Amino acid sequence: MLVAAAVLLAFTGNVRAEDGYALWMRYAPLQPALAADYRTHLGEVVSPDQTPTQRAAREELVRGLSGLLGRAPRMNTAAIAAPAVVLGTPQSSVLIAPLRKEIEALGDEGYLLRHAHIDGHTVLLVAAPQDIGVLYGVFHLLRLLQTGASLDALEVRESPRLRLRLLNHWDNLDGYVERGYAGRSLWDWQTLPEWRDPRYTDYARANASLGINGTVLNNVNASAQSLAPDYLAKAAALADIFRPYGIRVYLSARFSAPIELGGLTTADPLDPAVQRWWRDKADEIYTRIPDFGGFLVKANSEGQPGPQDYGRSHADGANLLAAALAPHGGVVMWRAFVYAHDVPADRATQAYTEFVGLDGAFLPNVIVQVKNGPIDFQPREPFHPLFGAMPRTPLMMEVQITKEYLGFATHLVYLGPLYEEALQSDTRVRGEGATVAQLLTGIAGVANIGNDRTWSGSHFDQANWYAFGRLAWNPRHPSRDIAADWAAMTFTPSPEVVQPIVEMMMDSREAAVNYMTPLGLHHLMARGHHYGPGPWVDGGPRADWTSVYYHRADRHGIGFDRTAHGSNAVGQYSPEVAAEYEDLARAPEPLLLWFHHVPWDHRMASGRPLWDELVGRYTQGVRQVQGMQATWAGLQGRVDAQRHVQVAAFLSLQRREAQWWRDASVAYFQSVSGRPLPAGETAPPHPLAWYEALQFPSAPGDGR
Ligand code: BDP
Numbered sequence: 001m002l003v004a005a006a007v008l009l010a011f012t013g014n015v016r017a018e019d020g021y022a023l024w025m026r027y028a029p030l031q032p033a034l035a036a037d038y039r040t041h042l043g044e045v046v047s048p049d050q051t052p053t054q055r056a057a058r059e060e061l062v063r064g065l066s067g068l069l070g071r072a073p074r075m076n077t078a079a080i081a082a083p084a085v086v087l088g089t090p091q092s093s094v095l096i097a098p099l100r101k102e103i104e105a106l107g108d109e110g111y112l113l114r115h116a117h118i119d120g121h122t123v124l125l126v127a128a129p130q131d132i133g134v135l136y137g138v139f140h141l142l143r144l145l146q147t148g149a150s151l152d153a154l155e156v157r158e159s160p161r162l163r164l165r166l167l168n169h170w171d172n173l174d175g176y177v178e179r180g181y182a183g184r185s186l187w188d189w190q191t192l193p194e195w196r197d198p199r200y201t202d203y204a205r206a207n208a209s210l211g212i213n214g215t216v217l218n219n220v221n222a223s224a225q226s227l228a229p230d231y232l233a234k235a236a237a238l239a240d241i242f243r244p245y246g247i248r249v250y251l252s253a254r255f256s257a258p259i260e261l262g263g264l265t266t267a268d269p270l271d272p273a274v275q276r277w278w279r280d281k282a283d284e285i286y287t288r289i290p291d292f293g294g295f296l297v298k299a300n301s302e303g304q305p306g307p308q309d310y311g312r313s314h315a316d317g318a319n320l321l322a323a324a325l326a327p328h329g330g331v332v333m334w335r336a337f338v339y340a341h342d343v344p345a346d347r348a349t350q351a352y353t354e355f356v357g358l359d360g361a362f363l364p365n366v367i368v369q370v371k372n373g374p375i376d377f378q379p380r381e382p383f384h385p386l387f388g389a390m391p392r393t394p395l396m397m398e399v400q401i402t403k404e405y406l407g408f409a410t411h412l413v414y415l416g417p418l419y420e421e422a423l424q425s426d427t428r429v430r431g432e433g434a435t436v437a438q439l440l441t442g443i444a445g446v447a448n449i450g451n452d453r454t455w456s457g458s459h460f461d462q463a464n465w466y467a468f469g470r471l472a473w474n475p476r477h478p479s480r481d482i483a484a485d486w487a488a489m490t491f492t493p494s495p496e497v498v499q500p501i502v503e504m505m506m507d508s509r510e511a512a513v514n515y516m517t518p519l520g521l522h523h524l525m526a527r528g529h530h531y532g533p534g535p536w537v538d539g540g541p542r543a544d545w546t547s548v549y550y551h552r553a554d555r556h557g558i559g560f561d562r563t564a565h566g567s568n569a570v571g572q573y574s575p576e577v578a579a580e581y582e583d584l585a586r587a588p589e590p591l592l593l594w595f596h597h598v599p600w601d602h603r604m605a606s607g608r609p610l611w612d613e614l615v616g617r618y619t620q621g622v623r624q625v626q627g628m629q630a631t632w633a634g635l636q637g638r639v640d641a642q643r644h645v646q647v648a649a650f651l652s653l654q655r656r657e658a659q660w661w662r663d664a665s666v667a668y669f670q671s672v673s674g675r676p677l678p679a680g681e682t683a684p685p686h687p688l689a690w691y692e693a694l695q696f697p698s699a700p701g702d703g704r
Helices: 002-010 032-041 052-069 097-104 131-146 198-210 229-245 272-288 314-328 347-358 416-424 462-473 479-490 495-516 575-582 589-595 610-633 641-673 688-693
Strands: 044-046 074-076 084-088 111-118 121-127 155-158 164-168 214-216 248-252 294-297 331-335 366-371 395-400 440-446
Touching (some): 052 131, 052 229, 084 131, 097 111, 097 121, 121 131, 131 198, 164 331, 164 395, 229 248, 229 272, 272 314, 294 314, 314 331, 366 440, 416 462
Parallel strands (some): 044 084, 084 121, 164 214, 248 294, 331 366
Antiparallel strands (some): 111 155
């Protein structure tokens, strides 16, 4: 009786209660008519099962078809007896072998989906040059089914645009995740290597479903211990689990590890003993992890050790590690996120200044990893001026998937449009121009993954992992289409559910920009933990960790003058881009206060003075969140109750915090501008001092 009641409670109509663990790989039963139609194409699976990747592809397909179509397909390894899905490579399948020439052109990770006639039956081929492409192709096919796409006249040819598609975990060895809002680290270092939690395999499946092909296991603020033998054994166990899914393991390397682990007195990159230490360390790693990807390095940045401690350059440092890895095929991803406290220059200019002269000085297996914007993962930034400025150096773009500056895991902010905006920025180098995406060798996303049951700390944050992966595969994919796929797979393919969810998602990033940092403002959050507004933040160890440094508001106006009259950050862009940003009349309004110090009564595109526009944007951000709440409320009964309730609760929290951001920011900027609120705007309910006095000593994710 009790059991029956529980089962009943778990269902709302025919919507199953779900906790989010299955991510976008739920494989929930399709509408019967659709399932019946698909079954006519997909009655059998013909696939090899000799290698771990072949088995992973076959198992995923069986799992998917069983769930979606309501019954397990018949399995076959060679002959065709009915309409079938045929998986394989020219090496693994005699049925695929005749297509060798056409398939090889797809490259090592590409694949093809297409109908063919074999032995009198229509079959669907999932064919690729390598096993991993077949696995990717299986996930593609499953996505088509999950979103209710037609299989008629199917003709898909896919290859990734970027070679390196990586997650960067900022996970510490004690399980704490820096800037993580999804629980503790997924890696249980204590129980590795013996205990291989099945969740590691699900992590690999999720990444492979997107084509993510590498993962950096540990924080860029690295502990040298990650390179010690016992931790390498643990990393090797993870690498073994991930390998069949095409995912290579990488590690963040602490530059001073030769001192801390090796007992040397120096980590000077030109010191032969140091060079030997790194060579030996690389050899040791490759004996344990033969396909180890390489190192990610944060050096001479925010207190981390680096080559400049010895009067050497970033290139000297990167080349030291690159030389050690080169014989094994590994790479060094050397971060350009550097800014020195003893340099008074505008922080937005410092990475460019330090790196641009090093173009051509790096060994071929060094990739410089550049954040999407010149400051630090803000809700909106212009693209980083290093993109397009280092033509002889492979570059990766680093974005944050975890939402350190975008409301943590509780605010619904879909980051697809942010990534798309960065990738599609036109650098206008090379004559006719080149988007940032066209200049990249790879992309890295700071993971939003932890041991929370939802993986990402909320249901909608899964969409950011998803969008990152899809854009890493194809940086030109519209983020709106990605949102639609995700919503269909995560909730239901029914358009009455997908459409409103997509509208919410597409509006959400602009909403956050409005209630946090409208019109090009940036770095206005509270100090340290970055939870909530702090436009008044001033003083402390360094000016460029304050808010007043960035907004520069006074009685006359607001904004950072980065034109030729100011810090001349605009001068770091190509002449065409610089000319646009330099000109107050042409600078895009969403970036206005990034590049210009503007008088409060400056006339905006809306016809309103800047002050009125600013306050209006803050209020609009709150209204947008209210709109998302209303949309979500309208989906009650169409989304399972368990997820619906949590999303609704998080939206109401977001609404409260958006209001807090708006009120605190308006109170602060009004205290500076001395201007009356525009007509119709409500005064903040508390005086400025009340907002300034709020303290959150236990806010999550702080660097500690
Ligand atoms: C900042 C984070 C800090 C990171 C740093 C980085 O606040 O925790 O260590 O970026 O990227 O945004 O190195």
